[in-house]
Amino acid sequence: MEERDFRDGVAEEMATRQVETEQIGMERGQDKYRLTGALWAKIVAFILLFASVIAGGLGLLGCISVGMEGFYEGSLEEVLARQLRSPSISAIYEAIGHIESGDIREAEAYCRERNVDLELCENRGERRGEERVLWSTWDGYETKYITEIFTVLEFQEDVDVLVDGVYLAAGEEYLFRAYVNPDFPIEDNFRRLAETVEMVYGIRFALIGIAAVGILLSILMFIFLMCGAGHRNGRKGIAPGVLATIPFDVLTFLFGCVAVVVCALGLEIVRSMGTVAVIVLLTCVGAVLAVWGTLYCMEFAVRLKRGNCFRYSLIYMVLRRLWRMCRFLGRGTAAMLRDLPMVMTVVAAYLGLCIMEFLGILLFLSRAEELSILLWCMEKVALFAVVVYIALACRKLLIAGSALAEGKADYKVDTSRLVWSFKEHGENLNSLGQGISKAVAERMRSERLKTELITNVSHDLKTPLTSIINYADLICEETSVESNARTAGEGTGETADARGCYPDISKIAEYAQVLLRQSRRLKKLLEDLLEASKATTGNLEVNLEPCEAGVLLSQAVGEYQQRMEEKQLDLITRQPEEIAPIMADGRHLWRVFDNLLNNICKYAQENSRVYLSVEQRERDVLIIFRNMSKYPLDISAEELEERFVRGDKSRHMEGNGLGLSIAKSLVELQGGRMEITIDGDLFKVLLGFAAI
CATH class of the missing domain: 3.30.565.10 (Histidine kinase-like ATPase, C-terminal domain)
Incomplete structure (x- = not known):
């Protein structure tokens, strides 16, 4: 029943849409042109939404990243010093690797190829300046980008490193100091990092503006699309979307599944990508999800505006079906109790049968078979309900048959509480009544149309025939005047012209034209009638x-x-x-x-x-x-x-x-x-x- 209601609702929705489409030609021009109803405006809004989400996301991530790196807290030199510390430490450990392998010249060559110089000092005190420089590539240029670390050298077997006349001892702690050249004369990672930091530092406040504009524009585009959901120029009211026939909860599930799949694919792809690429890809995925979510919200808004958001959903259908089932059982029980006296004969026969069976059980069954008695009672309770229901259904059908036999063609059988063949028979009786009413109405209409047809045919045939007869009589009168005039002229010797008895030739011509016109009209009428008869009977060649x-x-x-x-x-x-x-x-x-x-x-x-x-x-x-x-x-x-x-x-x-x-x-x-x-x-x- 609920599935049928749902299908009827959908069919009604589609019929409404078709009627609205047929009337679009007459309705066009009555409503003012609105930007929220223009298709091109919505497409542009989606494009701007996608772009603004990407811009806002990248700008927001950029603000968070530079904020965590301290770009908003100090000068460019302080920020650059913090950023150069990590590659400086990497350069120190690269040189330590060469020194521990006994190849100190390789460490010097490593420094010559980069904008960094290193010092190896012997630590003799806790304060700076009390150490002894054992090895250095620094030529004394001024720089603020200095990094120091203490480390213990672990030499390989059979490796002795002589520095400044001193053999480096394994297991002893040494101080390494890195100096970064502030001029960055060599093209390396230090120079690229410095250029990047300088660029980001210059646009750090612009990132805030980009993030704010992107987020604000995305919010405005979302609001515009929500306002335009269901509106179309040239259409009155709220137009249903292409997804109007899908239940709302099913639609929600489908949109959610697509969103989960997009997220899973995005996470799977970013595992093998760099940091910057990951950020860009995640931002694009977020923009796609934002557009996808906006489409869902627009469909939700259309259903809210039309007032059928939750009505066409599977959950609503199941709950309503359960409610109707409970109501059906309640009304059925009430009807059974209300109409019980009407089927007293059936109930009395049933109770007599039950009493006879119960006495037989008491006489022939022992106490050990009490379970059988319980089952017998349960079976009789179920049988009682079935018998009463059948009696009530038969009574309804009997009353309906009697009403139809008496000529009450408009009598209807209530089939809402009937099931199986009873319901089918009740619907057949209703159809029979409708058929009788329709046949009577068609018969009366046919008789009326037949009478009107005879009247109309008689009128349309009589009109030209009457004109033909009347004007033929007038012509005869005119010609008879001419004949009488000639006869009188022969007897008196006077001419007809002198007596003024000749017929009026202009009148005869006018009468002849009327005869010709009415004859053609009658011929056209007969030809049309013949063609209508052939077309109705299908005797025309097609x-x-x-x-x-x-x-x-x-x-x-x-x-x-x-x-x-x-x-x-x-x-x-x-x-x-x-x-x-x-x-x-x-x-x-x-x-x-x-x-x-x-x-x-x-x-x-x-x-x-x-x-x-x-x-x-x-x-x-x-x-x-x-x-x-x-x-x-x-x-x-x-x-x-x-x-x-x-x-x-x-x-x-x-x-x-x-x-x-x-x-x-x-x-x-x-x-x-x-x-x-x-x-x-x-x-x-x-x-x-x-x-x-």
């Missing part, structure tokens, strides 16, 4: 072939352009640049367009607009005609499709009421559909064909 509906419609519009201008109708046509062809018969499709355009010229309001549009939706090509009616349309679309039925009930306008009927039959013969919609004075005809 040759389906690929056809360009837009081109054919443009040609038909050209035929009626002058006539519409005379009626002061403003024709507006809308066609896409490319439209798929359809399978249709060009001759019959032209007749359909001709009938509909002729109908517009007859019944459209003067000084109004007529809209003709060709649209392609999925695999269908739609041809839509819209116009404002001159007369009030107080008639249904179904009746308007019948023969000899016109919107002008006074029947003073030209036409015979067969145009729409013929058009509908011809469209259906070509495998299409024709739908008529009436909304006040708006008259809309939709032709639908399958695209190929």
